[in-house]
Amino acid sequence: xxxxxxxxxxxxxxxxxxxxxxxxxxxxxxxxxxxxxxxxxxxxxxxxxxxxxxxxxxxxxxxxxxxxxxxxxxxxxxxxxxxxxxxxxxxxxxxxxxxxxxxxxxxxxxxxxxx
Amino acid sequence: xxxxxxxxxxxxxxxxxxxxxxxxxxxxxxxxxxxxxxxxxxxxxxxxxxxxxxxxxxxxxxxxxxxxxxxxxxxxxxxxxxxxxxxxxxxxxxxxxxxxxxxxxxxxxxxx
Numbered sequence: 001x002x003x004x005x006x007x008x009x010x011x012x013x014x015x016x017x018x019x020x021x022x023x024x025x026x027x028x029x030x031x032x033x034x035x036x037x038x039x040x041x042x043x044x045x046x047x048x049x050x051x052x053x054x055x056x057x058x059x060x061x062x063x064x065x066x067x068x069x070x071x072x073x074x075x076x077x078x079x080x081x082x083x084x085x086x087x088x089x090x091x092x093x094x095x096x097x098x099x100x101x102x103x104x105x106x107x108x109x110x111x112x113x114x115x
Numbered sequence: 116x117x118x119x120x121x122x123x124x125x126x127x128x129x130x131x132x133x134x135x136x137x138x139x140x141x142x143x144x145x146x147x148x149x150x151x152x153x154x155x156x157x158x159x160x161x162x163x164x165x166x167x168x169x170x171x172x173x174x175x176x177x178x179x180x181x182x183x184x185x186x187x188x189x190x191x192x193x194x195x196x197x198x199x200x201x202x203x204x205x206x207x208x209x210x211x212x213x214x215x216x217x218x219x220x221x222x223x224x225x226x227x
Contacts, residue, residue, distance in 0.1 A: 033214065040123075041219050041220075042121075042217030042218050042219045043159065043203070043215075043217045045214050045215065045216065056214050090158055103149075103161055103164065104159075104215065106158035107158060108157065108158050
C-alpha cells in the first residue's frame with residue numbers, strides 16, 4: 001500500500017454541480033499527477049503539479065482545474081459536471097529524484113458518479 | 116489510432132502456464148515503458164519498467180521491448196491465480212515525469 005491518500009472515496013453528484021477531490025502525496029514526493037479512469041479503460045492523464053505549478057496537461061477542458069499546496073497535497077476541481085465525468089479519479093505521486101521517470105504511486109482513487 | 120494499444124482480453128491461462136501480454140505504441144519518441152497491474156476495485160501498481168531494447172527479468176516477470184517494431188510485452192512465468200488482474204501498459208514520451216499514456220489494459224485470468 002502506498003502512502004498516497006485520497007478523499008472522498010465515493011461520491012454522487014448531479015449534472016451541472018461542482019466537485020473537489022483531495023490527495024495527500026507520499027512523504028518525500030513533490031509531484032502529483034491526476035488521472036481519470038473510465039470503466040473498462042486505462043487511466044487518462046489530466047494534469048500534473050510540481051512545486052505548486054501546473055506542469056503539463058492532458059486533453060481535458062478548462063473546467064478541470066487543480067491546485068498543489070506547499071505540503072505537496074493537491075486538489076482536483078471539476079466544474080459543470082457532465083454525465084461522462086463519471087469515473088475513478090486517481091492521484092499519483094512521484095519524485096523527480098527517484099531516477100525512475102514514470103514510476104507512479106497511486107492512491108486508491110475517488111469514484112465519482114454523475115447523475 | 117490509439118497511442119498505446121493492448122488486447123482487452125480476457126486472456127485465460129491455466130495455473131503454471133506462461134501468460135503473454137502485448138502492447139504496441141505509435142509515437143517513436145516514447146522513451147520508457149511500464150507495466151502496471153490493477154486488481155479489480157484497486158489502483159494500479161507498478162510491476163516493471165524498461166528503457167532499452169531487449170529483455171528485462173524480475174522474478175517471474177520478463178518485459179520485452181522492441182523499439183523498431185514499437186512493441187512491448189510482459190511474460191509471466193508459472194502463472195498463479197493471484198496474478199489474475201488487469202495489466203496496463205504505459206508509455207512515457209520524452210521522459211516526461213509522471214505523464215504516462217496508458218493502454219486500455221488486458222484482463223488476465225489464471226485458472227486453478
